[in-house]
Amino acid sequence: DTAVSQTPKYLVTQMGNDKSIKCEQNLGHDTMYWYKQDSKKFLKIMFSYNNKELIINETVPNRFSPKSPDKAHLNLHINSLELGDSAVYFCASSPPGGAPYNEQFFGPGTRLTVL
Amino acid sequence: RKEVEQDPGPFNVPEGATVAFNCTYSNSASQSFFWYRQDCRKEPKLLMSVYSSGNEDGRFTAQLNRASQYISLLIRDSKLSDSATYLCVVSFRYSSASKIIFGSGTRLSIRP
Numbered sequence: 001d002t003a004v005s006q007t008p009k010y011l012v013t014q015m016g017n018d019k020s021i022k023c024e025q026n027l028g029h030d031t032m033y034w035y036k037q038d039s040k041k042f043l044k045i046m047f048s049y050n051n052k053e054l055i056i057n058e059t060v061p062n063r064f065s066p067k068s069p070d071k072a073h074l075n076l077h078i079n080s081l082e083l084g085d086s087a088v089y090f091c092a093s094s095p096p097g098g099a100p101y102n103e104q105f106f107g108p109g110t111r112l113t114v115l
Numbered sequence: 116r117k118e119v120e121q122d123p124g125p126f127n128v129p130e131g132a133t134v135a136f137n138c139t140y141s142n143s144a145s146q147s148f149f150w151y152r153q154d155c156r157k158e159p160k161l162l163m164s165v166y167s168s169g170n171e172d173g174r175f176t177a178q179l180n181r182a183s184q185y186i187s188l189l190i191r192d193s194k195l196s197d198s199a200t201y202l203c204v205v206s207f208r209y210s211s212a213s214k215i216i217f218g219s220g221t222r223l224s225i226r227p
Contacts, residue, residue, distance in 0.1 A: 033215075035217075040219070041200065041219065041220055042217075042219045043159065043202065043217040043220075044217070045215050045216075045217075048215075056214070056215070090158055090159070103149075103161045103164070104159075104161070106158035106159050106160065107158060108157070108158055109157075109158055
């Protein structure tokens, strides 16, 4: 029933580790996004894919690599985790027809804590 | 100047009051505007899109002023359940890419 789902919901890991967050949407949307929300609650877009093609790539460290195996999935892999990567990561999707002008549907978020 | 600016609040108003927030944006080529709502430790959810002519959805009214580059949200007869953070969102296209900017949010707290 879940529209946009993310796993895991919580992720606690040590500095220097590599981790992945998975996102899936069952809404039939073409466009998916990754956002980072830091401790000050500022929500910033990181990446966007439209039909498996990267369309938005904001200035993020290249330790972050998105992967879209199909249009229903957009995973985020993070190498060599740093303390500053601690944040809540939200996945979102939007329907076809002029994204990003359409409503975005957000997943529940993944709270990443780097120790 | 930030691309999208909001008063962070918090706005603390009694139930039943009318409250208004503004959001200013710096890029005059901005094309789409939205208000999202985010409850504590939850994901953002669309509250309403903002159209050039202004639009209303129940107790909520959104306005766009392109000349002064701001959007506003008015909440009438506020309810306890309106307590949340309200995020202003602006998007525009440049070259072949798109840009989506979220404001840092305005916290609203409704007291009984």
